[in-house]
Amino acid sequence: MLGGGYYRGSSILVSGIAGTGKTSVAASFANFACARGERCLYFAFEESEGQLVRNMRSIGIDLGPWIKSGLLQIHASRPTVHGLEMHLAMTHKQVNAFRPDVVVIDPLSNLISVGSDLQVRSMLTRLIDFLKSNQITALFTDLTQGGGAMQNTEVRVSSLMDTWLLLGFVEEQGERTRVLSLLKSRGMAHSTRVREFVLRDDGIHLTEVHAGAGGVLTGLNRLTREAKANAAEMRHTPDLDAGARAVRRRREALETTIAALTAEYESELDELQAAIEQERAQQNAPDDDRSMDKR
Numbered sequence: 001m002l003g004g005g006y007y008r009g010s011s012i013l014v015s016g017i018a019g020t021g022k023t024s025v026a027a028s029f030a031n032f033a034c035a036r037g038e039r040c041l042y043f044a045f046e047e048s049e050g051q052l053v054r055n056m057r058s059i060g061i062d063l064g065p066w067i068k069s070g071l072l073q074i075h076a077s078r079p080t081v082h083g084l085e086m087h088l089a090m091t092h093k094q095v096n097a098f099r100p101d102v103v104v105i106d107p108l109s110n111l112i113s114v115g116s117d118l119q120v121r122s123m124l125t126r127l128i129d130f131l132k133s134n135q136i137t138a139l140f141t142d143l144t145q146g147g148g149a150m151q152n153t154e155v156r157v158s159s160l161m162d163t164w165l166l167l168g169f170v171e172e173q174g175e176r177t178r179v180l181s182l183l184k185s186r187g188m189a190h191s192t193r194v195r196e197f198v199l200r201d202d203g204i205h206l207t208e209v210h211a212g213a214g215g216v217l218t219g220l221n222r223l224t225r226e227a228k229a230n231a232a233e234m235r236h237t238p239d240l241d242a243g244a245r246a247v248r249r250r251r252e253a254l255e256t257t258i259a260a261l262t263a264e265y266e267s268e269l270d271e272l273q274a275a276i277e278q279e280r281a282q283q284n285a286p287d288d289d290r291s292m293d294k295r
Contacts, residue, residue, distance in 0.1 A: 008101075009135040010186075011128050013158055015142040016167030021136040021178055021199060022197070025167070026106045027056045027063065028204050029139050034066040038101035044076040045110040052076070060202040062094045084115045084213060091127060095136065102137050108157070109143040121157060128160055162186045170196075223253055 012029075012152045014022050023046075030040045044052055052074060053063050066072035075094060082090065095103065111120045124140075143159065158164050162184040169176045183233045196207045 008137055009132045010137050010161065010162040011132070012137070012139040012163045012165065013142060013161040014139065014165045014167065015144050015158075017169070019146055019168035020169060021197070021204070022143070022167060023052075023106055024056070024059055024061075024199055025165070026104050026139055026141050027052065027061050030072060030102065030104050031056075031061050031063060031066070033102040034063075034069075034071040038071070039098065040066070040072045040102040040104065041098050041100040042072065042074045042089070042104045042106070044074055044106055045079050046107065048076045049074040058201070059199045059204065073100075075268060079110045079114050082114070084111065084119055087111070087114075088123050088127060092130060095131070095134070100136060102139070103131060104139045105141070107141040107143050109141075121160070124157055125160060158183075163188075 014025050016022055026042075033040045042052075047055070049067075053067070056063055063072060063074075067074065073094075079087065080168070108120070108124065115123070128138065140157070140161070161184075162182040166183050167178065167212050170179050171177075171250055177196055178198065179194050179196050179211060182190045182192070198205055198207060
């Protein structure tokens with residue numbers, strides 16, 4: 001499952017095209033933070049609080065209990081309601097009032113509707129500096145367009161982030177599979193391998209890595225490889241069972257032979273003992289007869 005560790009005060013970017021699961025990752029991040037007892041402030045720029053809570057329940061993430069307990073606050077609004085400076089001022093006010101450990105902004109790309117790329121970058125720079133100075137970890141989601149996702153994101157905000165997670169799709173055999181890659185993570189060792197992840201009714205899960213001739217197998221190709229591996233294991237199982245039965249039969253035969261030999265030995269020992277006693281009796285018989293003659 002995606003929960004993840006991070007340094008306090010770090011900034012994390014989750015980018016990708018529509019439908020790749022950015023909000024699901026952000027909600028999972030908030031869910032795990034609250035589960036650790038941390039306070040999370042979630043700014044939702046696309047969905048209302050009710051929509052977010054309802055949609056996340058479909059993948060097993062229930063934010064409701066954290067809202068009731070006071071560990072999670074969700075502020076849902078449209079970016080067009082205020083200008084960038086007002087958004088920044090309101091964010092400062094809500095952070096100072098709630099004192100969160102974690103802040104989520106989903107998605108920051110919606111702020112483009114109220115300012116240029118340069119203005120949004122300037123506003124985010126000041127926001128990130130403010131959060132870092134208060135040792136608050138921030139996760140941002142960013143919607144990118146089409147095949148130029150990496151380049152478009154890098155121009156805007158990726159250089160401001162400590163960690164950058166890129167989500168995408170792989171299309172194979174008529175199927176679209178979600179994949180993720182960690183493009184950078186300052187000060188932390190990390191894998192560069194592309195990983196498939198799936199949204200299930202109990203959360204987000206990374207699948208096992210299966211390498212093929214063309215790279216990491218995903219989707220149907222991965223399922224096919226897993227099915228073949230399971231079938232091979234099932235074929236080997238009867239052979240192993242037959243071998244175990246043969247060993248058991250050999251052990252039972254040996255135990256039977258040992259028991260027969262032991263019984264034969266004890267019988268021969270009894271016969272030998274009886275013969276010894278009979279011989280002693282015969283040796284003592286003449287002495288008894290001579291005693292009777294003297295009388």
